[in-house]
Amino acid sequence: MTDGETWLNILARERTFRYNLSMEQSSLQTKNTYPTYPLAELHAHLGTSVAPPILWQIAHDRGIKLPKSEYHEFRDYITLSPERPMPLNDYFSQVYHNILDPLSSGTWAVESAVYNTMSGAYRNGIELIELRTNPMKHNFNNEVDLDHLIMAMLRGMERALLEHSKLSAGIIFCIAREFDVERNKIIIEKAIKYHKRGVVAIDIAGPGTPGFDITAYKDVFENARAAGLGITVHSGEALDANDMWEALENLRPSRIGHGILASRDPALMDELVTRGVVLEICPLSNLATAALANEEALRATLRTLVDHGVKFCINTDWPEVIEDGHLQKQYRMLLEKGMLTDAELRTSARTAFEASFIPGPGLSAYL
Ligand SMILES: [Zn+2]
Numbered sequence: 379m380t381d382g383e384t385w386l387n388i389l390a391r392e393r394t395f396r397y398n399l400s401m402e403q404s405s406l407q408t409k410n411t412y413p414t415y416p417l418a419e420l421h422a423h424l425g426t427s428v429a430p431p432i433l434w435q436i437a438h439d440r441g442i443k444l445p446k447s448e449y450h451e452f453r454d455y456i457t458l459s460p461e462r463p464m465p466l467n468d469y470f471s472q473v474y475h476n477i478l479d480p481l482s483s484g485t486w487a488v489e490s491a492v493y494n495t496m497s498g499a500y501r502n503g504i505e506l507i508e509l510r511t512n513p514m515k516h517n518f519n520n521e522v523d524l525d526h527l528i529m530a531m532l533r534g535m536e537r538a539l540l541e542h543s544k545l546s547a548g549i550i551f552c553i554a555r556e557f558d559v560e561r562n563k564i565i566i567e568k569a570i571k572y573h574k575r576g577v578v579a580i581d582i583a584g585p586g587t588p589g590f591d592i593t594a595y596k597d598v599f600e601n602a603r604a605a606g607l608g609i610t611v612h613s614g615e616a617l618d619a620n621d622m623w624e625a626l627e628n629l630r631p632s633r634i635g636h637g638i639l640a641s642r643d644p645a646l647m648d649e650l651v652t653r654g655v656v657l658e659i660c661p662l663s664n665l666a667t668a669a670l671a672n673e674e675a676l677r678a679t680l681r682t683l684v685d686h687g688v689k690f691c692i693n694t695d696w697p698e699v700i701e702d703g704h705l706q707k708q709y710r711m712l713l714e715k716g717m718l719t720d721a722e723l724r725t726s727a728r729t730a731f732e733a734s735f736i737p738g739p740g741l742s743a744y745l
Contacts, residue, residue, distance in 0.1 A: 586618030
């Protein structure tokens with residue numbers, strides 16, 4: 379370690395080294411599909427990362443009544459696409475919190491969901507995945523003890539890491555704008571408690587809520603940072619939760635979830651560049667929730683961020699409930715539609731590896 383060099387710099391450099399190594403190895407493969415280089419997924423939510431057939435199976439294992447009694451109708455009901463968008467808050471209330479969260483709740487469901495999501499991601503070309511979730515939305519309103527639930531998630535992650543030695547993984551805990559400060563503080567305390575076992579960061583998620591005061595979290599986020607946790611914040615996705623300036627000043631995140639609205643604010647883009655903040659861009663999610671009106675709006679957003687030198691990476695947000703939402707497909711779509719060049723997409727992949735909160739490779743990160 380040289381003067382002025384921090385552990386984070388060193389970790390970032392090591393990740394770049396591992397990434398370069400993977401890039402060389404991947405160029406030896408003869409895949410016909412793009413991308414041929416390894417990907418990192420930094421922004422995916424647990425409840426929307428479980429494939430519809432598995433949700434269907436969980437519902438029938440438990441005898442849970444679904445809004446649709448025929449599988450294909452159920453799949454279409456919970457799946458979004460740019461052609462069939464649904465505003466973010468409508469999706470939250472009708473599908474996400476009513477169907478997806480309960481089906482991915484309880485110790486058995488979260489262990490299986492984390493395991494299946496992480497191992498499935500690896501089979502689809504993702505070598506590093508950070509999966510995020512609010513544990514209090516998966517414990518049946520406190521019927522399930524939170525520690526049992528968190529350990530079940532970690533068991534699912536450990537199993538995926540054992541099965542795929544080239545996979546790196548970590549879990550991010552989201553607090554909710556609609557929760558009160560006391561409940562959110564419990565989630566952050568749990569993140570600190572399980573940090574060494576694989577909870578790598580904290581996040582703020584959820585729709586804009588009157589009364590939510592980001593300054594109330596300044597101290598607890600500092601405690602989390604001191605304990606080694608990374609910090610990201612959902613912001614600048616929808617107009618009702620566009621608190622990016624406040625988030626930067628009060629919580630000093632190194633990443634922002636979405637942040638697309640920064641493209642309309644040159645001073646904010648300058649600030650992101652100065653601070654080296656990485657935006658976790660989720661292209662198809664923004665189209666599916668109409669956060670961006672159409673492909674032209676997506677193209678303009680991406681080009682503006684590139685032109686201003688804002689660092690970003692491409693992610694899925696909701697990989698299994700957006701049609702053609704898998705990360706590889708989104709990289710391919712952005713290339714085919716000329717929104718980003720091959721070089722820019724490779725930079726995005728590299729940025730994701732470098733900005734990851736995961737402290738080391740594979741299972742050894744937590745041993
Ligand atoms: Zn998100």
